[in-house]
Amino acid sequence: MRISELSERSGVPVATIKYYLRENLLPRGEATSATQARYGEEHLRRLRLIRALVETAEVPLARIRTVLEAMDDPGTDLHHLLGATQYAFTPLAEAPPDEGAWEEAAATTTGLLAQLGWNVTPHSPARQQLTAAVATLAHLGHPVGAETLRVYASAARTAAERDIATVDPEASRAETAEHVVTMTALMEQALLGLHRLAQEDASARRFGSGEHSAE
Amino acid sequence: MRISELSERSGVPVATIKYYLRENLLPRGEATSATQARYGEEHLRRLRLIRALVETAEVPLARIRTVLEAMDDPGTDLHHLLGATQYAFTPLAEAPPDEGAWEEAAATTTGLLAQLGWNVTPHSPARQQLTAAVATLAHLGHPVGAETLRVYASAARTAAERDIATVDPEASRAETAEHVVTMTALMEQALLGLHRLAQEDASARRFGSGEHSAE
Numbered sequence: 001m002r003i004s005e006l007s008e009r010s011g012v013p014v015a016t017i018k019y020y021l022r023e024n025l026l027p028r029g030e031a032t033s034a035t036q037a038r039y040g041e042e043h044l045r046r047l048r049l050i051r052a053l054v055e056t057a058e059v060p061l062a063r064i065r066t067v068l069e070a071m072d073d074p075g076t077d078l079h080h081l082l083g084a085t086q087y088a089f090t091p092l093a094e095a096p097p098d099e100g101a102w103e104e105a106a107a108t109t110t111g112l113l114a115q116l117g118w119n120v121t122p123h124s125p126a127r128q129q130l131t132a133a134v135a136t137l138a139h140l141g142h143p144v145g146a147e148t149l150r151v152y153a154s155a156a157r158t159a160a161e162r163d164i165a166t167v168d169p170e171a172s173r174a175e176t177a178e179h180v181v182t183m184t185a186l187m188e189q190a191l192l193g194l195h196r197l198a199q200e201d202a203s204a205r206r207f208g209s210g211e212h213s214a215e
Numbered sequence: 216m217r218i219s220e221l222s223e224r225s226g227v228p229v230a231t232i233k234y235y236l237r238e239n240l241l242p243r244g245e246a247t248s249a250t251q252a253r254y255g256e257e258h259l260r261r262l263r264l265i266r267a268l269v270e271t272a273e274v275p276l277a278r279i280r281t282v283l284e285a286m287d288d289p290g291t292d293l294h295h296l297l298g299a300t301q302y303a304f305t306p307l308a309e310a311p312p313d314e315g316a317w318e319e320a321a322a323t324t325t326g327l328l329a330q331l332g333w334n335v336t337p338h339s340p341a342r343q344q345l346t347a348a349v350a351t352l353a354h355l356g357h358p359v360g361a362e363t364l365r366v367y368a369s370a371a372r373t374a375a376e377r378d379i380a381t382v383d384p385e386a387s388r389a390e391t392a393e394h395v396v397t398m399t400a401l402m403e404q405a406l407l408g409l410h411r412l413a414q415e416d417a418s419a420r421r422f423g424s425g426e427h428s429a430e
Contacts, residue, residue, distance in 0.1 A: 045356070052351050079422040086411050118416035119423070126415070130408030133401050136267050141260070142397045144405065148377055152402075153409050155373040160413030162366040164421050182357045186348050187367075188410055190359065192403055193345030194368050196301050198375030199399065200341070201333035206379050207294040208334070 003029070006039045010047045017047065025050055025065050049178070056089075056185055063088040067185075071177045078167070078180050083121075085184040090125035093132035098139040105135035112149050116157075159191055218244070221254045225262045232262065240265055240280055264393070271304075271400055278303040282400075286392045293382070293395050298336075300399040305340035308347035313354040320350035327364050331372075374406055 007014045020026040026046055029037030046068075053064050070076045070084040109131045113120060120127065137144050163183055167176055222229045235241040241261055244252030261283075268279050285291045285299040324346045328335060335342065352359050378398055382391055 048355055052355055056351070077422060079418045082414060082418045082422075086415070090408075090411065113412065116416075118412055119419040120412050120415045124412065124415060126408045126411030128408075130405055130412070133404035133408065136271070137397060137401055140263055140267055140393075140397050142394050144402070145381070148381060149405070149409075151377040152374050152406055153413070155370040156406060156409035157413040157417075158370040158373070159367050159410055160417045162363055163414055164417040166360070166363060167421075178355075179357050182352060182355050184414065186352050187359070188407055189348035190345055190364070191367055191371060191406070191410060193305075193341045193343075193348065194364075194371035195374055195403055195406060196305065196341030197328065197333055197335050197339065197345070198368070198372040199297060199378055200301070200335045200339060201331075202372075202375045202379040203294045203297045204334040206382075207292060207297075 001039050001044075002036065003039065006043055006047065009044055010051070012047055012051060020047070020050060023061060023065065025061060025068060049182070052182070053185055056189065059088060067181055071181050074173055076177075078176060081177055081180050082184055083124075085181050087125055089185055090129055092125065093128040098135065101135040101139045102131065105131045105138060108134055108146075108149070112146075112153065115150075116153055159187075163187055216254050216259075217251065218254065221258055221262065224259055225266070227262055227266060235262070235265060238276060238280065240276060240283060264397070267397070268400055271404065274303060282396055286396050289388055291392075293391060296392055296395050297399055298339075300396050302340055304400055305344055307340065308343040313350065316350040316354045317346065320346045320353060323349055323361075323364070327361075327368065330365075331368055374402075378402055 001009070003014055003017060006012075007017055010017075017026065021028060026043060029039040029043060031037050050064060050068075053059075053067070054061070067085050067088045070081050076084070109127055113127075134144055134149075166183065167179060171179070216224070218229055218232060221227075222232055225232075232241065236243060241258060244254040244258060246252050265279060265283075268274075268282065269276070282300050282303045285296050291299070324342055328342075349359050349364075381398065382394060386394070
């Protein structure tokens with residue numbers, strides 16, 4: 001198909017597609033003349049993926065390119081691909097509001113992970129994200145208890161085990177790699193939505209005033 | 216304390232504090248002259264809360280003001296306060312990339328919530344968030360199965376039950392309200408961090424190449 005049809009089918013403006021081509025996010029089409037190229041279903045598929053990643057998290061395109069490069073590189077195993085995707089999508093934790101609270105929270109995170117026996121790298125951005133939440137809550141005078149963190153870890157593990165179990169061992173490397181990227185980037189939105197809905201339900205049961213709904 | 220000390224202790228510039236005062240996010244201090252006012256620990260506490268909410272989610276200040284107003288209004292019960300906080304912090308779902316996928320995902324969400332028997336409002340933004348994730352994954356050719364959603368719902372419920380259980384029934388309304396706001400806004404960052412760490416651990420076990428770590 002021509003770039004105009006690719007634009008129509010993807011809903012992405014031609015100028016944006018050209019930008020993605022220049023930025024090497026989207027592979028070039030097959031040249032049919034000096035100024036025209038032909039695109040296939042794989043371009044449409046890649047374009048949809050780029051849009052989904054851009055819209056899910058407001059991250060610089062350079063980070064999305066890093067994920068796509070890892071996805072396309074057969075030398076990157078699935079474990080490292082998952083790590084690259086997480087790294088690209090985890091916001092960097094803000095500078096600590098309170099150094100003492102930060103250090104204490106970092107020790108809490110390290111202790112919890114050791115107790116759980118999880119095999120995670122020391123420089124994982126997710127570790128910083130957890131530490132930042134624990135430090136901020138302590139700073140605000142609403143510290144998170146150890147038991148709450150254990151309950152949360154157990155819930156997180158339930159979801160994560162399922163994530164990894166859904167990867168089909170029979171699929172091709174290309175299919176599996178795309179699955180790992182979309183799952184890593186998007187399933188946490190499902191988890192966040194369900195967590196909020198579950199909070200609403202639990203809150204209605206405990207605090208609800210008989211109206212059976214939050215307005 | 217004077218505004219200069221409030222600035223020093225909170226790490227928030229004087230100009231920003233003045234802006235929060237003008238925007239009615241922070242209550243005025245006690246006037247000590249035509250141009251000076253005295254601030255107390257409650258101002259410091261409120262300032263820290265505003266900063267934490269601003270830094271956690273990039274939401275307009277008007278939304279944060281809505282949360283603070285609900286928090287300060289003794290007529291707002293905890294269930295509605297939780298709803299107001301969730302509403303302020305849940306990003307609005309993007310326009311559907313694919314109308315068919317969106318409608319199917321909305322039906323999936325409705326069916327799942329009915330099956331779970333959760334008491335949630337039809338217009339909850341979290342519902343849209345879940346639907347958007349399910350629709351996007353289907354659009355990208357990696358649909359989420361019903362069993363995965365049930366596993367996720369169970370994990371989300373475990374965390375949410377704990378959230379609501381941590382609210383102290385003996386505390387004052389003001390303390391409890393602040394707890395509900397900070398918990399709703401910040402604990403999901405802890406859940407996201409733990410979910411990513413648990414994915415890394417599960418991935419290392421399934422896909423790891425014996426290096427025992429992701430780089």
